[in-house]
Amino acid sequence: MMRVDRWTPSDNLKLEPNALVAATEIDRNLALTAGPGAGKTETLAQRADFLLRTGSCRYPKRILAISFKVDASQNLKARVRKRCGHELAARFDSHTFHAFAKRIIDRFRLALTGKDALDPDYSIGPARVQRQSITFQDMVPLAVTIIESSDIARNAIRQTYSHVFLDEFQDCNKEQYALITACFLDSGAKLVAVGDTKQRIMGWAGALEGIFETYAADFEAEPLNLYQNFRSAPRLRRMQNAMVRVMDPPAALDDAELPGEDGEIEILHFKDATAEASYLADAISGWIEKDAIEPSEIAVLVSKQQNLYCQELRVALRELKVPFREEDQAQDFASEPAVRLLTDFLLVVSGGAQPEAFRRLLEAVIYSESLDDEQEYRARSRWDRYVGDVRQQIATGQINPGDYDALTKLAQELIDMIGRDAVVAFSPDYAQGNRLDQLIEGTVARISDLLDDGSDLSAALTAFSADRAVRIMSIHKSKGLEFHTVIVMGIEKETFWGKIEEERAAYFVGISRAKQRLVLTACDRRDKPEGASRWTSERTDQTEFLGYAEAYA
Structure with missing residues (x-):
């Protein structure tokens, strides 16, 4: 067991100050918000490493992490195992909300009575059948019923978990939040809710407005913000920091705090989309063949309508036999x-x-x-x-x-x-x-x-x-992904034509996907592609967005 003051982040990672506070906090609940690429998942993994290595999560207590998607849950579990090894990671439970709810139902099923009672061999199906079957949507409410009605179930959960991580918390809906409060409000467990308040992508699913404010008030949680993208090379981080100065000035760093010349940024202008496609296809082929970059480590991003903007690029890639996949269709x-x-x-x-x-x-x-x-x-x-x-x-x-x-x-x-x-x-x-x-x-x-x-x-x-294929996708589809090389096509006013605050946020998502190389393109003309309805052929540079890169290219 390691002393608290001797702990340092695993893999010698350099955490920004707020991330280090989040990883090592012992006494307070936290509400941790972060922009894209700011290392939310890594911060949770480092926190798990700290709690387990230092004994701050005392044996036999466990850590519970709840995510919204299976792949996010598995990714976090894998990161924790990598950070602190299999033995300590065995005390880290990572589930989706529904998987956690099902475990509660399976373990404390007998607490359900009346119309909610279930047989031991109940199933999950398309319709609710008395005692025999429940729907997926029934799982979280039934788990809440169990926790609220059974002291045994509630105490068992609280005696099991001393620390709780809530990932992508901006997407939490009322029923899911009710499960969290039923299990852990006033329990003594220390909670960290993590998410991006600017990327609440599940409003259609009933995600709460102001969920972080609600949680912070209910659990007396301290708010913290993360902005820096530790996975990008220094030159790319300085460009991102230039955008932070505009989007959230107090959160920006001095460039001197982001030293190093590693990383590559290119701004490429073309007379038309044909020249753009030919150049990019040749460049991508060269990165794969000469630089040994895995195709899946290369992404081509477009603000909107990638199926239209990338028509000529797809033809050029096929001619060079470069494997690619259009993520918006196949992802x-x-x-x-x-x-x-x-x-x-x-x-x-x-x-x-x-x-x-x-x-x-x-x-x-x-x-x-x-x-x-x-x-x-x-x-x-x-x-x-x-x-x-x-x-x-x-x-x-x-x-x-x-x-x-x-x-x-x-x-x-x-x-x-x-x-x-x-x-x-x-x-x-x-x-x-x-x-x-x-x-x-x-x-x-x-x-x-x-x-x-x-x-x-x-x-x-x-x-x-797509383990070995170049990814072609819209910026929206790239959220949460990262690549060695990212090409953002069409940095033009006609591509980023929406409200400037929203377009700026989308552009930031796109550029922050790149770890080592970022390529930005703009054309003077784009002929109307097949399948397009409204289209402007003559193009104008989006000078603000290109301007963020010019000082670092």
């Missing part, structure tokens, strides 16, 4: 947890080293379950045997993944192996109708189509999963 499907589960599994069993796919599988199947050491060992052994058996059957020809029916059967066996309820818990959509079955069928069909084109299984899966 929602390929990033679905169930789709990713199947493609990662097929990558692992089809032969060859697939470390990223293997890691994601373990996170989804084993480590997300918060098992104790013995349970985790048994689950891991059972999983390894299953993967080994399937790999052997494919290698010896007993299973032909190129056969549509065989692939369908293998997908169903995988779901059965993990447990359908466990897969349904990956996303609220999977409890609705036959959404999960549609995704599995769609995945099998798309992979089969790729195999029909002559690709081998590994190549088809890699292309489909």
Whole structure:
């Protein structure tokens, strides 16, 4: 165990002052707001490392982290494990709101009575059936009912967790907040709510207005703000800091506090979109072939209508045989947890080293379950045997993944192996109708189509999963992602034509996705592309946005 005053951030990371306070706070609840790229998730991971290494989270107490999406929950768990190792990370439970609610229901089901009573083998389905089935939307309210009505359940939760992390808290709705208050208000647990008040993207789902203010008042939480993007190179951070001076002057740093010349910023002007596409395709090909940059570490971002702005670039990339994927069309499907589960599994069993796919599988199947050491060992052994058996059957020809029916059967066996309820818990959509079955069928069909084109299984899966493909997407789709190289196309008034405050915030999201290289382009003319309705061909530079980069290019 380490003394509190001896602790330093893992991996020798340099945290900005407020992030260091958030990581090491012992006595207060915190409301931590941050802009894009400011390291919210990393701050939580460092806080977990601090609490566990220093014994501030006293054994056998645990830390609970609640996120909104399965991938965010798994990402945070993986970061904590990397920071403090498997043994300490075993006391870190990372769940979505619905997964946490389901655990409460499963453990304290008998506290539900009357119309809420459930049989031991209840299921989650599209409709509420007395005692037999609940819907996904029922889970959080039923968990609240249990905590509010059962002293045993409430005390058990409070005795288990001494610290709670609430990620992307700006998206919290009334029912979810009711669960947090029922479990932890006046409990003595220390809470940190983290989110971006400028990126409340789930208003349609009933997200509360002023949730941070409500939480701060109820839990007497101290507000803190993060702005600096530690993942970007110094030159890029200074450009971002120039924008912070305009968006939130008190939060800006002096450039002297961001030393170093690492990083690259380019501003490129072209006479038209054809010249732009030709140059960018050549540059991207060179980065991949000569600089050994992974295609998936390169992103092309456009403020709006990337399908129109990138028509000529797509043609140029195809001619150079550069793999790319249009995220706005494919991202929602390929990033679905169930789709990713199947493609990662097929990558692992089809032969060859697939470390990223293997890691994601373990996170989804084993480590997300918060098992104790013995349970985790048994689950891991059972999983390894299953993967080994399937790999052997494919290698010896007993299973032909190129056969549509065989692939369908293998997908169903995988779901059965993990447990359908466990897969349904990956996303609220999977409890609705036959959404999960549609995704599995769609995945099998798309992979089969790729195999029909002559690709081998590994190549088809890699292309489909975009592990080796340049990403083309709108700035909105890039939120939360990061890349070695980012190209933001069309820094023109005709592209950023909305309210300046909103466009400035979107532009900041785009430039802060870049870790090492940022390329900004503008054209004098863009001919009307196929499919466009309203379009301005003659173009004018967005001088404010380009101006942020000029001093650092």
